[in-house]
Amino acid sequence: MRWTIKPKPTQESIDALAQALGVDDLVAQLLLQRGITNYEQAKAFFRPDLIHLHNPFLMKDMDKAVQRIEIAIANQENILVFGDYDVDGTTAVALMSSFLLATYPNVATYIPDRYEEGYGVSYQGIDFAEDNNFSLIIALDCGIKAIDKVEYAKEKGIDFIICDHHRPGDKVPDAIAILDPKQEDCGYPYKELCGCGVGFKLIQALTVRQGGSVKDLFPYLDLVATAIAADIVPITGENRVLAHYGLKVINSNPRIGIQAIIDQTQKSELTITDVVFIIAPRINAAGRMKHGQHAVALLTETDYVTAQKFAQEIEAFNTERRSLDQEITEEALLQIRENEEEQRFTSVVYKEEWHKGVIGIVASRLTETYYRPTLVFTKSGDKLAASARSVKGFDIYNALEGCSEHIEQFGGHMYAAGLTLLEEQYEAFKNQFEKVVAETIDPKLLQPEITIDAQIEMQQITPKFMRILKQFAPFGPGNMTPVFMAEGLKDSGYARGVGEGEKHLKASVHQNGTTPIGAIGFNLGNKLEVVKRIKPFDAVFSLDENEWNGTVSLQLKLRDIR
Template identity: 55%
Template sequence: MSKRWVLKSKSSSNQLRKLQTELHIEESLALLLSQRGIDDFDSAKKFFRPSLDDLHDPFLMKDMQSAVERIEKAINQSENIMVYGDYDVDGTTAVSLVYLYLKQIYSNLTFYIPDRYKEGYGVSKDGIDFAADNNIHLIISLDCGIKANEQVEYARQKNIDFIIADHHLPGENLPRAVAVLDAKRKDCSYPYKELSGCGVGFKLIQALNTKFHLDKKFLYALLDLVAVSIAADIVPITGENRVLATYGLKVLNKKPRLGLAMLLPQEKKGNINISDIVFGIAPKINAAGRIHHATDAVKLLTCENSLTARKYVSQINKLNTQRKNIDHSITDEALALLGKETEKKNTSIVYQPHWHKGVIGIVASRLTETYYRPTVVFTKGEDNVLVASVRSIKGFDVYEALEECSDLLERFGGHMYAAGFSMKEVHLPEFQRKFEKAVSKKINSHQKNPSIEIDTEISFKEITPKFLRILHQFQPYGPENLNPLFLTQNALFAGYGKRLGKNGEHLKFDLFSVDSKQIFSAIAFNMGELLPRIKEELFDIVYSIEENHWQGKTYTQLNIKDLRFHN
């Protein structure tokens, strides 16, 4: 499917010239900074030189003092404490973080991850019953709990207190917990609102570290877990998240904890970036909760014994392989079902009762990439109730469309681009009709065609060693600071080209441009069939610039995202 090329708008020339002069950089780099809201020397300094000194005081977060006092009381009175978290990467890293920190200063401690299939997302009554049965009187919930009003009341009846550390949007009424730590609370004046769940957990242990007057090294050694959560949960890498991610990556590359070290690909060790976490580490951690139980992930992340860690890594790798096989099988089935449709629709809706609940979100994402329209993938859950994962396309609010079908749904939640819900099977035909109508009413023609946003156009002559050094400092990349995409016109094949991959689907080749004889190496995924034309024709490219590490050497590589021939 061809993509529209959209060149981002430029800032005023006066503003760009001012930034260029202050920083002694090229106009294209000044433009990239301006697009990220950086318009003067001081903001550029904070961007290029993130510092742990720039982390906000954790006690600025509403209820932090109450949370610290309750934990201190539990420690002083030798109470049992349970660290509770969600089963995804953000939840398991958050539980591991707080558990590892408290374990160094306190022993009456355990952790709990709900079973994805038996208990579902968030705080469960089963988890609270486990706490009651084990004489636990304080639960610290991480990456969940902000809407667990009923569960917190249930816990209160059993004489169990809650500290909630979450980053999701609260409901109208907060749970009656001892403390509710969430920067998105309307009454919370904490300066940064986009922390991951593990990030909120970090603020809690940062506050405890201050209270107990402990060495900060004690705290910062855990930042590899925070970096993994930031990458996996796709939160903005701006402000405080940029600081946490930067220093977390340093820990991950220099001295990662045992479990993470064993998950890292050998060839990337010492050069792990956010993308490596998203595509390499996070799926393995997630596989534990998708296929078996996320407790395995926490055991790995908190393990200090090599033999035991190896056992968990082996198990998690097997689960990840199993997850891939299931995912590919279901995707093939779903594509076959959609391929039989004769009517042109604005949505993709597929259902098979035997599909694995743990991977339908991944399948929905794959179908969205293929057909580029809002997608719902159903399977059968408990008690003959259908469960669904929903994915959207750029600029279309799928949550809003689901709200128009809410009378048919049992439970639903999510946000603009992804959601999940449950529904009685009898409502499926009506849902298909109603969801298609809701989407068709609001989707516009531009949204139906995928677009690629280009930061700026540059000549190959601009890609100098100084340019690359400064560009490298834009990392870590992520939401609101994406790896910049450049446009260069009039490119030509430079004599080397080779198809890669099992079926020759990818392409590696050298190229130069009409106005520059400098030759660059390029990689182009899923463009292998274009090699004959690339050898003969003039073309324009949209690409990112990356470092490729191979056999101990590092070189600059263009990662081509799209390509257009002149003819």
């Protein structure tokens, strides 16, 4: 691991903020590193408020979108809510459809089949709309690149409203309204909403137009927080407010479908991390293993017994997904090892039989193992489909643009993307991708980096400090869990390997005779000898609370040791 300590703000700015807030220097430093420089910003950070949400009509085309929906309702038109099959898409469809159905009956939902139709707006979906007399499609978490599809719908007399958050291409579809804050000519102040977040702004605008307020939309925030967590968007600005209140809903009064998932997990208080690792994979499993419509059915269900049945089905999909993901990851790792005749900057693997629903997870696992831009391909109809994952600091979307002559279609973000290409283009693409990455990546990005917020003395780790630190949550990109480094630590004599194959490390550490603090290092069992040696060691860690037999104690969550 590469240890990188963030630059420390000037002592003058630390002193000024510490004094203004009545906190110690370390807390002031952590806040300054998050861009918080004064009392007002700190208040907004520690006390997120729905009044901090922007006026939805600041988003380009919002007035057009609201007007078209109002016309559809006035004319008794049929509205089709269309969304992608992942968590962001299915939560967005559940949000929009349940909001509209609360006051208007002529609304249905459509999730494309991952295998039959692929990502985004599909011709089959538009044909379904025509066959069933839908004259308006609201597309969520997709559509920004669906130029031909929107044109096809227009020829059939079907209008489109697009709510997307992906980067637009040079040209955008000819829709009635395009809500996407990433459009260059969109003046919306916050650019990092997820697809469900853009959908939320639309229902906020509709509510405002009807004389309501954002507080009326509180029950929908569990869906928005789930999408924010799953889509790994920055938890800053509006996303922080939405995630904060969404977690409150999840922990106090979630919708029946989310409650049914939580009830299977024996978790009491969920954090954003729990949403990422417990709720999101289960919602995702429906679209990966069967069909995304199962997830929408669960998230919109109002009867608990039925929701329990749906949740059990989705649990079974998730179990199946886990075993497939493990099996394919092992095959892919073997393929990489067998073909490592030279130093490569990328990992590109392909097998015709791999399950399309898990190649994204496999790409993430391979990136964790080999730490380089990675693509996992499988056969999809008469083409090859791939999921792409990147390493920190490298824009894989730009790299794919550099290979566009070999690609049929692609879309995504800096760190994750999807693409399709013709089988005969595979080798040429693979070589071009390696060439583009080799020419553009900074080699140091190929070594995993731990970014450290601050160096800390063990005596600074107190219950009071932990109470303040917990208020920095919800954590995520743009506001990661604070990571500390301490030097000259010694084991108190309890260090041992734990877990299956003793792959985790459990210890109790002190610094120059301070009161020992417990420490756990997942997947750091190989560092046991470093800890047990008489010589002191340095460690990078975050702080955590360990609950054991009803007692809560502070512990270090070790990230690396040297």
